Amino acid sequence: MKSGYAVIIGRPNTGKSTMLNNLLGQKVSITSPKPQTTRFPLQAVYEDERGQIIFVDTPGMIGKIEDSLSQRINPKTEQALSEGLNVIVYVVDHTRDRDQEDNKALGLVRKFDKPKILVINKIDIKEPSYRAHYKFMEEEFDKTVEVSALTKANLNYLLDTIFEYLPEGKKIVDASLYPTKALNQNSKSFLAEIIREKAFLFLRKEVPYTISTVVDEVAERESGMLFIKARIITSADRYKSMLIGHKGSMIKEIGQAARKELQTATDKKVYLDLTVETNTHWMDLME
Numbered sequence: 059m060k061s062g063y064a065v066i067i068g069r070p071n072t073g074k075s076t077m078l079n080n081l082l083g084q085k086v087s088i089t090s091p092k093p094q095t096t097r098f099p100l101q102a103v104y105e106d107e108r109g110q111i112i113f114v115d116t117p118g119m120i121g122k123i124e125d126s127l128s129q130r131i132n133p134k135t136e137q138a139l140s141e142g143l144n145v146i147v148y149v150v151d152h153t154r155d156r157d158q159e160d161n162k163a164l165g166l167v168r169k170f171d172k173p174k175i176l177v178i179n180k181i182d183i184k185e186p187s188y189r190a191h192y193k194f195m196e197e198e199f200d201k202t203v204e205v206s207a208l209t210k211a212n213l214n215y216l217l218d219t220i221f222e223y224l225p226e227g228k229k230i231v232d233a234s235l236y237p238t239k240a241l242n243q244n245s246k247s248f249l250a251e252i253i254r255e256k257a258f259l260f261l262r263k264e265v266p267y268t269i270s271t272v273v274d275e276v277a278e279r280e281s282g283m284l285f286i287k288a289r290i291i292t293s294a295d296r297y298k299s300m301l302i303g304h305k306g307s308m309i310k311e312i313g314q315a316a317r318k319e320l321q322t323a324t325d326k327k328v329y330l331d332l333t334v335e336t337n338t339h340w341m342d343l344m345e
């Protein structure tokens with residue numbers, strides 16, 4: 059039996075979280091087209107007859123540290139790499155040219171003398187392609203695997219490759235204790251992340267970076283319906299107004315989309331009580 063930690067790293071929006079969700083066969087990490095969707099490393103367990111992989115999904119490496127949120131994200135990724143990893147899974151998006159964020163992530167990967175897998179993602183998209191611009195990197199990695207995280211193409215081969223480089227060892231955790239497969243995320247935080255994902259989908263570009271979501275109450279009613287009381291917290295009144303929208307139109311859209319996803323995640327009918335508030339110390343709620 060083999061077991062160990064596989065840390066997933068790369069620049070923002072290369073499809074790391076989508077890849078993890080499809081490797082596991084269920085959703086553990088939220089996704090959106092916007093950078094900084096993943097803010098903290100998420101650990102999740104994969105297990106089959108070959109052994110056990112503890113995946114660590116890290117936030118995308120940010121090239122320019124321009125705000126206090128960015129200042130918190132990069133150290134979290136570096137910390138995840140320094141804590142007992144066995145394999146590095148470095149993900150690039152061949153439809154985007156290399157930039158400062160790629161250079162920063164690659165520089166971090168070079169510090170660790172561990173097996174490294176280069177994953178070329180989004181092979182389902184033919185153009186534009188900057189595949190040749192990543193060619194030089196292959197000699198620095200033990201193996202290159204081309205995948206489509208979205209269509210799941212070659213994900214089984216990626217699992218084979220990860221197991222190839224893991225050491226022999228006992229299981230790290232009892233996977234039966236983690237039905238959601240997420241190791242460092244409780245039920246409330248997972249539900250809060252789903253709400254944040256839906257907010258990201260509807261909001262203008264600058265707003266998602268100034269919000270956090272908190273679930274205050276989860277209770278099952280006698281009818282079997284799940285009551286969820288949650289808050290979207292933002293840093294300024296102007297963002298609060300955007301979140302609420304004209305006559306409550308935006309918060310209604312976010313709430314409807316979140317409720318639908320929450321019902322899928324919990325397999326129950328959901329009543330979502332969703333409000334918006336302003337708190338200038340909103341980032342402290344993420345810790």
